[in-house]
Amino acid sequence: MGVLDVVVVGAGPAGSAAAITAARAGLSVTVLDKARFPRDKTCGDGLTAQAVRLLGELGLDASSIVREAGGTRVQRAVLVGPTGRQVDVPLADGLAVVAPRRTLDAALAARVHDWGVDLREGVAVREVVPSSDSVKLSLDGSEVLDARFVIAADGHWSTVRRALHPETPPDLGEWHAVRQYFDDAGDGRLWVIFDGDVLPGYAWVFPLGGGRANVGFGVLRADVQSTKRGRDLKALWPELLARPALQRALGANAQPSEPVRAWPIPTRYDASSLSDGRVLFVGDAARVVDPMTGEGIAQALETGMLAARAVARGGGVTERYRSDVAHALGRDLRFASALQRILRHPLGARAALRAVDLNAWTRRQFGRWMFEDYPRATVLTPSRWRALRTAS
């Protein structure tokens, strides 16, 4: 095999989005994933309107997510504040879908195959050797692939990043989150629960249909000193599950159906970590998760698509990729950081909930804002915000 245009490492949302976009643009592309699909990914399984839109662009629209990936459209969300205040938020159709990552990622990987892309499952990258005009990747076994560009979509612990910088200690991520699947749980609504000692973190109950629910919580490591590792978070889990708001959201008959899992969430967006020579980092490997909510699927899809487009256009690839990501996500991620600082304080969380609960219009708009019917930072640009007001 000669020099490929691009090798994508990882076939989660970021890698699959990159692979499909590269194939569409006519690039020669090979994708590697150390796992075989279907595979699990510790996640809340929540898709915002933006994630659903981007998946649609990749050939997996909302109906396919429901049909092929076992997705559930959610019509109502419930927010619970630190004082127990409960706000019911209506969600227009298509704003929020919950789909298990096991089936969602498999459906997306199937779209990669549909494009005739060479997707190799059960193959891990071991070594990365960059040079001035290409990057060589050593795989399990003795095979070596040579590519003009590598798109590293290999998640939080990015093997590619560690191979390029073995001296740098592993990045533990700013958030850490726990997930457990339950049966006979919830009431079909999507619950988000803010409790004083885990703020700006929160617990969730996301409905999966048929009484199944994805249940979990995430915290900022810096704020919860005793929970530095996944092990510590798992120990906190039974205590959180017993709290009244979570009990109310789960219902009396809820039973765990799978073991508890924990995984870090990288939210430190910084343009300089988006690329390294001919390697472009996307998704969790690029640390572009929303620092307020811990959502990263839409950002993974978007950065994957932008990276592949930058390679396809050629000339100044890394500069173009960095500026495209800054344009698409920079303002929203910075805005989310500022909101995260407000939510750290129970008073801030209480005030935010009061503002959401002012009237039916604020509750409806909050649903659209929260589930990314438009970029979240739009509220900072009055002309765009006024246009939304008149449109609704």
Ligand SMILES: Cc1cc2nc3c(=O)[nH]c(=O)nc-3n(C[C@H](O)[C@H](O)[C@H](O)COP(=O)(O)OP(=O)(O)OC[C@H]3O[C@@H](n4cnc5c(N)ncnc54)[C@H](O)[C@@H]3O)c2cc1C
């Ligand atoms: C508990 C929890 C809850 C979350 N809830 C939500 C939510 O509700 N909504 C949301 O939008 N986001 C959520 N997130 C964040 C979301 O899960 C991630 O942002 C998203 O999965 C990032 O996608 P990715 O493609 O970058 O990486 P991943 O989904 O992690 O995919 C990386 C892929 O790379 C492969 N790989 C790794 N190393 C190698 C290697 N050496 N060689 C080959 N392949 C390799 C892996 O097998 C994997 O398939 C949550 C995260 C956590 C931890």
